[in-house]
Amino acid sequence: DQQVKQNSPSLSVQEGRISILNCDYTNSMFDYFLWYKKYPAEGPTFLISISSIKDKNEDGRFTVFLNKSAKHLSLHIVPSQPGDSAVYFCAADSTASKLTFGTGTRLQVTL
Amino acid sequence: DVKVTQSSRYLVKRTGEKVFLECVQDMDHENMFWYRQDPGLGLRLIYFSYDVKMKEKGDIPEGYSVSREKKERFSLILESASTNQTSMYLCASRGGGTTPGYTFGSGTRLTVV
Numbered sequence: 001d002q003q004v005k006q007n008s009p010s011l012s013v014q015e016g017r018i019s020i021l022n023c024d025y026t027n028s029m030f031d032y033f034l035w036y037k038k039y040p041a042e043g044p045t046f047l048i049s050i051s052s053i054k055d056k057n058e059d060g061r062f063t064v065f066l067n068k069s070a071k072h073l074s075l076h077i078v079p080s081q082p083g084d085s086a087v088y089f090c091a092a093d094s095t096a097s098k099l100t101f102g103t104g105t106r107l108q109v110t111l
Numbered sequence: 112d113v114k115v116t117q118s119s120r121y122l123v124k125r126t127g128e129k130v131f132l133e134c135v136q137d138m139d140h141e142n143m144f145w146y147r148q149d150p151g152l153g154l155r156l157i158y159f160s161y162d163v164k165m166k167e168k169g170d171i172p173e174g175y176s177v178s179r180e181k182k183e184r185f186s187l188i189l190e191s192a193s194t195n196q197t198s199m200y201l202c203a204s205r206g207g208g209t210t211p212g213y214t215f216g217s218g219t220r221l222t223v224v
Contacts, residue, residue: 043215103153
């Protein structure tokens with residue numbers, strides 16, 4: 001039972017354009033959401049997060065949007081840069097204190 | 112910055128061997144986790160620990176065990192390695208209270224032949 005889903009395994013975007021990565025969840029107990037970025041042969045690194053009491057959080061080129069009624073969140077990267085090419089995982093947290101991760105989306109930013 | 116160190120970046124082991132993957136964190140975090148990453152399956156939780164000598168099964172504990180004798184160290188043990196345990200293994204730690212998110216180690220790419 002996949003509680004956190006990333007339905008797009010891959011995404012290709014031109015440099016300078018917007019990248020939109022999507023994530024859906026099923027468990028209404030999740031109250032905190034995070035995005036991680038992972039390069040090959042490295043561990044994931046924290047990118048941005050959002051609490052369920054908010055619907056938007058922004059950090060530089062990265063913005064996360066949360067739609068609780070739809071159980072959907074998205075990560076926007078504007079403008080996309082070649083160094084953004086990586087696998088992005090969304091993750092969800094509840095009081096159980098362990099994260100549940102999605103399956104990941106591989107983003108490729110082309111020149 | 113919190114550092115999570117995994118002892119090996121790459122390992123090649125034979126089927127049936129007992130394999131130890133070591134993880135050490137330097138920020139006195141209570142919570143530690145072992146995940147494996149496989150293409151199309153994302154990060155799946157194997158085991159986690161809330162404190163010394165405490166352990167909890169994750170989503171895919173079969174074929175694995177763990178040890179946490181000291182707060183800073185969390186070991187993953189493959190009792191008898193099999194080829195389907197070839198994977199990227201990721202250790203993470205997390206502080207207590209309301210600290211969000213994990214800090215991950217660099218990962219160990221294990222190949223079982």
